[in-house]
Amino acid sequence: MSDSVFAAVAQAPEDSILGVTVAYNKDQSPNKLNLGVGAYRTEEGKPLVLNVVRKAEQLLVNDTSRVKEYLPITGLADFNKLSAKLILGGTSPAIQESRVATVQCLSGTGSLRVGAEFLAQHYPVKTILIPVPTWGNHPKVFNAAGLSVQTYRYYDPSTRGLDFSGLLEDLGNAPSRAIVLFHACAHNPTGVDPTSDQWEQIRQLVRSKRLLPFFDSAYQGFASGSLDADAGSVRAFVADGGECLAAQSYAKNMGMYGERVGALSIVCRSAEIAKRVESQLKLVIRPMYSNPPIHGASIVATILKDGELYNEWTVELKAMADRIISMRQQLFDALKAKGTAGDWSHIIKQIGMFTFTGLNADQVAFMTKEYHIYMTFDGRISMAGLSSKTVPHLVEAIHAAVTTIGA
Numbered sequence: 001m002s003d004s005v006f007a008a009v010a011q012a013p014e015d016s017i018l019g020v021t022v023a024y025n026k027d028q029s030p031n032k033l034n035l036g037v038g039a040y041r042t043e044e045g046k047p048l049v050l051n052v053v054r055k056a057e058q059l060l061v062n063d064t065s066r067v068k069e070y071l072p073i074t075g076l077a078d079f080n081k082l083s084a085k086l087i088l089g090g091t092s093p094a095i096q097e098s099r100v101a102t103v104q105c106l107s108g109t110g111s112l113r114v115g116a117e118f119l120a121q122h123y124p125v126k127t128i129l130i131p132v133p134t135w136g137n138h139p140k141v142f143n144a145a146g147l148s149v150q151t152y153r154y155y156d157p158s159t160r161g162l163d164f165s166g167l168l169e170d171l172g173n174a175p176s177r178a179i180v181l182f183h184a185c186a187h188n189p190t191g192v193d194p195t196s197d198q199w200e201q202i203r204q205l206v207r208s209k210r211l212l213p214f215f216d217s218a219y220q221g222f223a224s225g226s227l228d229a230d231a232g233s234v235r236a237f238v239a240d241g242g243e244c245l246a247a248q249s250y251a252k253n254m255g256m257y258g259e260r261v262g263a264l265s266i267v268c269r270s271a272e273i274a275k276r277v278e279s280q281l282k283l284v285i286r287p288m289y290s291n292p293p294i295h296g297a298s299i300v301a302t303i304l305k306d307g308e309l310y311n312e313w314t315v316e317l318k319a320m321a322d323r324i325i326s327m328r329q330q331l332f333d334a335l336k337a338k339g340t341a342g343d344w345s346h347i348i349k350q351i352g353m354f355t356f357t358g359l360n361a362d363q364v365a366f367m368t369k370e371y372h373i374y375m376t377f378d379g380r381i382s383m384a385g386l387s388s389k390t391v392p393h394l395v396e397a398i399h400a401a402v403t404t405i406g407a
């Protein structure tokens with residue numbers, strides 16, 4: 001052992017989100033409940049493969065003319081066009097004017113990383129502002145690409161809502177032309193989104209300070225059940241003719257988690273600039289992973305280009321969003337019925353996959369130890385991991401945590 005050339009390698013800590021699943025998997029209790037990772041589960045607690053995905057996959061398998069050649073560096077052309085249309089809207093002038101450079105990437109994370117690498121190489125300002133709190137991987141992705149990460153205020157724990165004045169003040173004080181990361185909808189982990197009026201004020205400030213918006217769209221369709229409504233923030237920024245980036249993930253809205261399907265779109269001022277941007281994106285991608293995988297993107301493209309499959313997808317997507325919304329109501333009602341101390345109305349006000357409960361790290365540790373309920377230490381629970389059957393167990397645990405540990 002001691003003569004290993006790797007003897008000095010230190011044990012790294014588990015990832016704060018994926019590590020929750022590691023701990024959950026080790027727990028032998030029959031009552032264990034994983035509300036950590038944001039992955040959709042059915043009422044029976046099972047992972048879900050959408051019917052429409054199974055259908056598209058079958059169509060692909062039956063088509064014996066299909067081959068497994070390398071894709072171009074930028075990925076599947078159809079997939080890219082359809083992805084840009086999905087996020088920017090079918091009638092987007094930016095698409096009609098060929099001002100959008102879109103590349104297929106490895107899900108949302110890969111899209112963020114390719115965008116960050118591109119900005120680090122080609123954008124003059126190397127500072128990116130991210131909200132507090134945000135998805136735990138954001139600072140790691142941007143730091144790894146060589147950007148300098150700063151923060152802006154986002155969540156106000158006292159109201160369990162948006163700290164809008166703090167957000168405006170911090171963006172107002174941001175270095176001119178800095179990059180700003182926005183969650184397009186269903187903010188992770190807080191479930192708190194700006195209203196459309198607030199987005200409009202944010203847009204005006206961003207444009208007046210010449211900040212560069214970078215949208216992370218990991219939950220399109222998951223927040224409201226409508227693909228168009230959930231893309232509203234991005235579309236408002238594109239409608240003003242200005243530039244922005246958007247990273248899309250099909251992990252949640254199509255249940256394609258492990259297939260790693262996503263896209264990065266960079267909206268530019270002109271077709272000529274978009275062409276040059278795309279040429280540079282290829283130079284970013286080629287030494288990273290050469291070109292993206294074909295299977296998942298082919299499934300997504302098959303669904304997006306066929307009217308019938310597309311409609312079927314929207315129905316299944318809405319059913320997932322609706323189940324999550326109904327879980328919010330059930331959890332809220334059950335806590336009220338139990339008389340658990342505190343105002344739990346944020347559970348039904350927040351939106352998307354997660355509820356930022358307001359439970360502290362000690363309370364979370366208590367719930368894991370005593371009730372085998374797994375969640376991130378910041379008190380975030382994945383509503384998609386909950387079912388009508390498990391709500392009572394969660395309510396017992398929250399009630400006991402609040403009563404025993406206090407605030």
Ligand code: IK2
Pocket residue numbers: 017036037038039106107108109110135183188216218249250251257262
């Ligand atoms: N951006 C945000 C805001 C995300 O939430 C995610 C997915 N996170 O899911 C794990 C969790 O928080 O429990 C992503 C990007 C990237 O997801 P992917 O790379 O799987 O598309």
